[in-house]
Amino acid sequence: MAGLPDSIQVFERGWLSSNNVLLTGPDDTALIDSGYLTHAPQTLALVRHALAGRPLDRLLNTHLHSDHCGGNAILQAHYGCHTAIPVAEAAKVRDWDVDALSFQATGQQCARFGFDATIAPGDVLALAGMEWRALGAPGHDPHSLIFYCPEQRVLVSADALWENGFGVIFPELAGESGFAEARATLELIATLDVRLVIPGHGAPFADVAGALARAHGRLDYLSADPRRNAENAVKVLLKFLLLERQRIALAEIAPLLLAMPVFVGTNARFLQQPPDQLATWATRQLVRSAAARVEGEYLLNT
Numbered sequence: 001m002a003g004l005p006d007s008i009q010v011f012e013r014g015w016l017s018s019n020n021v022l023l024t025g026p027d028d029t030a031l032i033d034s035g036y037l038t039h040a041p042q043t044l045a046l047v048r049h050a051l052a053g054r055p056l057d058r059l060l061n062t063h064l065h066s067d068h069c070g071g072n073a074i075l076q077a078h079y080g081c082h083t084a085i086p087v088a089e090a091a092k093v094r095d096w097d098v099d100a101l102s103f104q105a106t107g108q109q110c111a112r113f114g115f116d117a118t119i120a121p122g123d124v125l126a127l128a129g130m131e132w133r134a135l136g137a138p139g140h141d142p143h144s145l146i147f148y149c150p151e152q153r154v155l156v157s158a159d160a161l162w163e164n165g166f167g168v169i170f171p172e173l174a175g176e177s178g179f180a181e182a183r184a185t186l187e188l189i190a191t192l193d194v195r196l197v198i199p200g201h202g203a204p205f206a207d208v209a210g211a212l213a214r215a216h217g218r219l220d221y222l223s224a225d226p227r228r229n230a231e232n233a234v235k236v237l238l239k240f241l242l243l244e245r246q247r248i249a250l251a252e253i254a255p256l257l258l259a260m261p262v263f264v265g266t267n268a269r270f271l272q273q274p275p276d277q278l279a280t281w282a283t284r285q286l287v288r289s290a291a292a293r294v295e296g297e298y299l300l301n302t
Contacts, residue, residue, distance in 0.1 A: 003204070003206060007023060007130065008152070010022075014201070014243075015201055017039040017067055017071075018201060020043060022051075029055065030056075030058035030127045032062065034059065034061070034069055036108075037109040040074040055079055058081055059075055059076070059084070060119065061084070062144055062156065064143075070111070076114070082117065083115045084118060087120040088142075093115055096112050105262040107256065119134050122135075122136075131151060132156075135148060136185075137157075138171075140167035146160055148194070157189070159200040160189070161185075162200070162201060163205045164202075166215055173265065175269060179219060186212055197211065234271070235286060238257065242299060247301070248299050253282075287299075
């Protein structure tokens with residue numbers, strides 16, 4: 001990929017799975033983020049092909065949303081790789097607390113995995129012959145990390161910054177602060193000397209200033225009326241279900257949404273709509289944006 005040294009490969013995975021970043025040095029290899037559970041065999045195949053017989057020594061997660069850690073278990077089983085997760089998530093993973101972890105709340109899947117070490121903001125990591133700084137990036141997720149390599153001027157930004165926006169600000173859905181933290185994260189990124197961003201979703205990009213400007217504009221829009229963040233979350237939750245299943249009966253959409261605690265809480269706190277009506281609204285929004293289409297009694301992914 002243009003602009004990347006040979007020691008950094010990006011597996012761009014679309015939106016059900018996060019991107020995977022493979023680092024290969026003369027003495028060690030590492031993977032940042034592992035995608036979603038249903039794509040785990042493909043993740044393993046991509047890593048095996050790229051490593052061409054070399055072991056995967058280390059696995060790191062920027063944060064523990066299901067699309068970033070759903071391949072952890074299969075990679076651990078195959079490689080026995082040393083795994084490091086954000087320090088604030090350690091107890092939840094150690095106890096496999098499905099109420100505290102986000103998987104159950106969002107109706108998503110993740111096979112149980114373990115960890116060998118934790119990463120805290122401010123840690124400096126030696127990966128594939130490069131020095132990477134772990135930086136706290138709350139907003140989308142309160143415990144998210146991003147990784148910055150000063151030598152290469154490369155930033156692995158996870159869901160804190162995309163080329164056009166960022167991930168849902170989940171803390172705000174629970175009535176907790178998230179907009180201010182997301183803004184502080186964007187301001188932190190602006191202080192770094194970055195020539196290339198590897199986002200959690202989408203292609204790597206070099207126009208960091210443009211992406212930050214768009215992200216600030218998006219954040220201004222959402223924070224001006226928290227209902228907007230809530231509506232966006234409902235659309236994203238439905239789209240994720242559709243990405244996973246590819247086809248959902250229209251009659252099943254409201255029950256599927258109601259099975260997600262995060263949807264129930266978001267609706268009660270911000271939207272206060274009958275679930276059937278909200279499901280219909282979200283369906284229409286996905287169709288209007290060409291993210292889905294209706295055929296007969298089914299909603300299909302596009």
